[in-house]
Structure formats: structure tokens, C-alpha cells
Amino acid sequence: MEGLIYKKQNFYDIASEKEIKDAENFAGEYMQFLDKAKTEREACREAVILAEQAGFKQFDFGQKLKKGDKRYFLNHNKEIILFKIGSNNLEEAGMKIIGAHIDSPRLDLKPNPVFEEGGMCYFKTHYYGGIRKYQYLTSPLSLHGAVVKANGEKFEFVIGENQDDPIFYISDLLPHLSQGQEEQKLREVFSGEQLNLVVGGKTSKKQKEQKLKNNVLEILKSRFGMSDADFMSSEISAVPMHKAREVGFDRAFIAGYGHDDKSCAYPALRAILESKSDETVMVWLVDKEEIGSEGNTGAQSKLFEDLIDEICDNFNASPRKVRRNSKCLSADVTSAYDPNYSTVFDKTNVAQVSCGTCIMKYDGAKGKSDSNDASAELMGELRKAMEEAGVLWQTGELGRVDLGGGGTISKFIAKLNIDTIDIGVPVISMHAPYELISKADLYSTYKAFKAFFK
Ligand code: MN
Numbered sequence: 001m002e003g004l005i006y007k008k009q010n011f012y013d014i015a016s017e018k019e020i021k022d023a024e025n026f027a028g029e030y031m032q033f034l035d036k037a038k039t040e041r042e043a044c045r046e047a048v049i050l051a052e053q054a055g056f057k058q059f060d061f062g063q064k065l066k067k068g069d070k071r072y073f074l075n076h077n078k079e080i081i082l083f084k085i086g087s088n089n090l091e092e093a094g095m096k097i098i099g100a101h102i103d104s105p106r107l108d109l110k111p112n113p114v115f116e117e118g119g120m121c122y123f124k125t126h127y128y129g130g131i132r133k134y135q136y137l138t139s140p141l142s143l144h145g146a147v148v149k150a151n152g153e154k155f156e157f158v159i160g161e162n163q164d165d166p167i168f169y170i171s172d173l174l175p176h177l178s179q180g181q182e183e184q185k186l187r188e189v190f191s192g193e194q195l196n197l198v199v200g201g202k203t204s205k206k207q208k209e210q211k212l213k214n215n216v217l218e219i220l221k222s223r224f225g226m227s228d229a230d231f232m233s234s235e236i237s238a239v240p241m242h243k244a245r246e247v248g249f250d251r252a253f254i255a256g257y258g259h260d261d262k263s264c265a266y267p268a269l270r271a272i273l274e275s276k277s278d279e280t281v282m283v284w285l286v287d288k289e290e291i292g293s294e295g296n297t298g299a300q301s302k303l304f305e306d307l308i309d310e311i312c313d314n315f316n317a318s319p320r321k322v323r324r325n326s327k328c329l330s331a332d333v334t335s336a337y338d339p340n341y342s343t344v345f346d347k348t349n350v351a352q353v354s355c356g357t358c359i360m361k362y363d364g365a366k367g368k369s370d371s372n373d374a375s376a377e378l379m380g381e382l383r384k385a386m387e388e389a390g391v392l393w394q395t396g397e398l399g400r401v402d403l404g405g406g407g408t409i410s411k412f413i414a415k416l417n418i419d420t421i422d423i424g425v426p427v428i429s430m431h432a433p434y435e436l437i438s439k440a441d442l443y444s445t446y447k448a449f450k451a452f453f454k
Pocket residue numbers: 101260261289332333
């Protein structure tokens with residue numbers, strides 16, 4: 001980035017043939033991960049498989065650690081923290097941490113979801129995370145579930161991902177009858193209570209009442225041995241059934257469900273699996289970011305701090321000193337400039353697709369509220385590291401001042417006195433069932449994480 005005036009650079013203007021090929025390969029591997037990891041449970045399962053292949057072993061509190069150890073802590077099957085113990089002095093060097101989330105917006109089933117009306121059997125849903133409700137109407141959905149039966153037995157299932165599976169469907173109003181709706185405000189048009197999934201339409205021969213509902217429950221009974229009441233002790237999510245696909249004649253982009261935040265989680269995972277650093281490095285793949293980082297698998301839980309304490313105990317290091325000397329990349333997506341909606345962005349301060357990973361000093365809303373707002377020193381340090389490693393990067397704000405905003409897990413990490421900054425892949429149509437990213441930005445983010453762990 002020489003020259004008096006700063007200008008963003010497009011990856012394809014400056015990358016070598018080899019780099020473009022590497023970016024293509026990495027995109028292919030990412031797309032496979034994305035298709036297998038639509039929920040936080042599935043992302044954890046895939047992370048464990050890749051971690052074990054790379055020689056990482058499961059860790060539990062009380063176990064002894066030594067230098068060079070590669071371990072992972074799996075928390076309630078919905079959060080995973082991988083770490084590698086370095087050879088240098090932990091207290092002086094601190095840890096290098098990358099945190100990303102593995103939950104994505106979707107529709108969860110209510111505890112009593114099943115009802116029938118108008119010749120159709122439905123599941124009621126309660127949406128998870130920030131969605132534009134209309135995007136889920138007439139969009140094919142699959143079900144991903146974990147169910148605990150009355151006897152305590154647990155099972156998991158996925159329906160709607162295979163080509164010959166049935167899918168699930170939410171209706172929309174026909175344009176012929178939408179005149180009344182068109183006069184209404186957008187926020188009033190689509191109600192959460194209308195997000196009901198069509199799950200059946202045949203009647204049970206065995207019953208006289210609620211024959212459609214009974215038929216669906218009979219199928220669930222014979223297939224999984226589950227009953228109506230078992231929904232109360234379950235987590236079943238309706239997610240877009242789409243597989244990740246390349247977009248455009250030149251295949252520059254990837255459309256997929258859950259780029260927020262698997263497009264950061266997967267590069268982070270790969271970076272630690274491939275790390276040869278002699279520093280202590282950690283990748284934290286966390287749940288519940290989309291609903292405020294609450295709960296015991298969310299970033300506000302005590303686990304992260306506990307695990308750092310536990311590692312410190314093993315090496316007689318002061319956790320306070322280790323945290324103070326640690327650095328963290330809060331890896332989460334940001335918005336990319338979208339020419340179709342140009343007025344919501346400050347054009348000179350928004351990320352642009354294919355111009356590299358986006359490092360953000362702050363996020364938040366209304367005067368930087370709820371934002372971590374990293375220091376100039378940390379921004380400067382990271383900038384230098386990126387330039388030295390030849391990583392294409394840019395900076396950006398989510399959108400125009402006072403239009404809205406959003407947060408990440410950075411503020412919860414920074415609370416522990418860990419120097420933290422936001423970085424991630426710019427996304428078009430963030431939180432939509434089918435989001436869009438550039439392969440170049442995905443690859444640049446991976447390269448940034450590799451450089452951070454160097
Ligand atoms: Mn996110």
C-alpha cells in the first residue's frame with residue numbers, strides 16, 4: 001500500500017496465478033465444511049474430526065499439560081476451544097487467540113410446535129437471531145434436531161439435506177391478494193407467529209380427531225420413537241437447505257447459508273490446525289453470538305476465562321499477566337458495500353468485496369456504543385503484521401452512522417483485559433438464508449489468521 005493517497009486494491013488485480021489458485025482450492029474446502037456444519041453442534045462435530053486428524057486430543061479440567069501439547073475442549077457439544085501450548089514463556093508472551101462464532105440465524109421449533117389447519121399440518125417456530133422474516137417465506141428448509149426422550153435417551157437427525165429428502169416450507173401471500181399488505185409498514189407485515197412450517201398433509205386412518213397431526217406424529221413415532229411431548233426436550237432448527245454454490249460466470253463468489261460466521265470460523269480452525277508457531281495459540285469457536293452471547297456456550301460464559309486459568313495453572317503463570325499480554329482477533333463478518341443499497345453505507349468507510357479481509361477498529365451503534373473500539377497501537381501492530389505477510393486487507397464500518405449497527409464477541413473478550421480487535425470477511429446480504437462472499441476475501445482472512453499465528 002504505497003503512495004500518498006490510500007486506495008483499496010482488488011485481489012484479482014494484484015494476486016499471482018498461484019495465489020488465485022490457492023484461493024480457489026481453499027474456497028472448495030470451505031464449501032464442503034459449510035454444507036456439513038449448518039448448526040453449532042454440526043460445526044463442533046466437524047471441528048473435532050479435523051482436530052483429531054491433525055493430532056489434537058480432547059482436554060478436560062484437571063489434566064496435565066506440557067509444552068507442545070495440542071488439545072481441544074468441547075463444551076456441551078456446542079462450543080469448542082482448541083489450543084496449542086507454545087515453547088516460549090507463557091507469562092511474558094501471552095496467548096494469541098482467534099474467536100469466531102458457529103451459530104447462525106435460523107428458525108427454532110417452539111416447545112409445543114405441532115398443529116393442523118386448512119388441510120395442512122404445521123410446526124410453529126420462534127426465530128433465532130436477527131432475520132428479515134420475509135426471506136424465509138417460500139424458501140426450502142431442512143430440519144436439524146437433537147431430541148431427548150422421556151427415558152433420557154438422546155438422538156439427532158437431519159431431514160431435508162439429501163436430494164431425495166422432503167423439505168419444509170413456509171407460505172407467502174399471493175400478489176393478487178396483497179393490496180392491503182402493501183399499504184402496511186414492513187415491520188408490521190410479517191409476524192413471527194406466521195412463520196409456521198408445512199410438515200404434512202395426509203390423514204391418519206387410526207384416529208377420528210386431529211388426523212393430520214396424528215399422521216405426522218405416527219411417522220415420527222415409527223421413525224425415531226419420539227412422541228409429541230418429546231418436542232419439549234428438544235432443539236430442532238429449520239435452516240436453509242441450500243448447499244454452498246459458486247456464483248458468477250467467473251465463479252468469483254460463494255453463496256451459502258451461515259457465512260456469518262463460518263467464513264471466519266473455518267479459516268481460524270484451519271490456521272490453528274496448520275500452526276507451527278512456538279507461541280501458545282488458541283481458537284475459540286463459540287455458540288449463541290446471534291442471540292447476545294448468552295448461556296453457558298456463549299462468549300459471556302465463564303468457560304473461556306476458566307480455561308485460560310487452567311492452562312496458566314499448569315505452567316505456574318499468573319493468569320492476570322497472561323491475559324494482559326495476550327492478543328485476540330475477534331473474527332466475525334462485516335457488511336460489504338452493496339450497489340443495490342448504496343445509501344446505507346459510507347462509501348469511503350465500508351468494505352468492498354474482493355479487497356481483502358476487513359479489520360475493524362470498532363463496531364457498535366449510536367456513537368460506538370456497545371463497541372470494543374480497539375487501540376491505535378493494536379491496529380498499528382496488526383497492520384504491520386499484515387503488510388509484512390503480504391495479506392490483502394482493508395478497513396470498514398458496518399454502515400452509515402446512526403442507521404443501525406451490530407456487535408460481536410470482541411467486547412466480552414476485551415473485558416478480560418485481552419487486547420482485542422475485530423476482523424472478518426465482508427458479506428453481501430448478511431443474515432439472509434443465502435449470503436454472498438468473495439473467495440478472495442475468504443482466502444485473505446485465512447492468510448491473515450495464518451500470519452497472526454506465525
Ligand atoms: Mn457474526
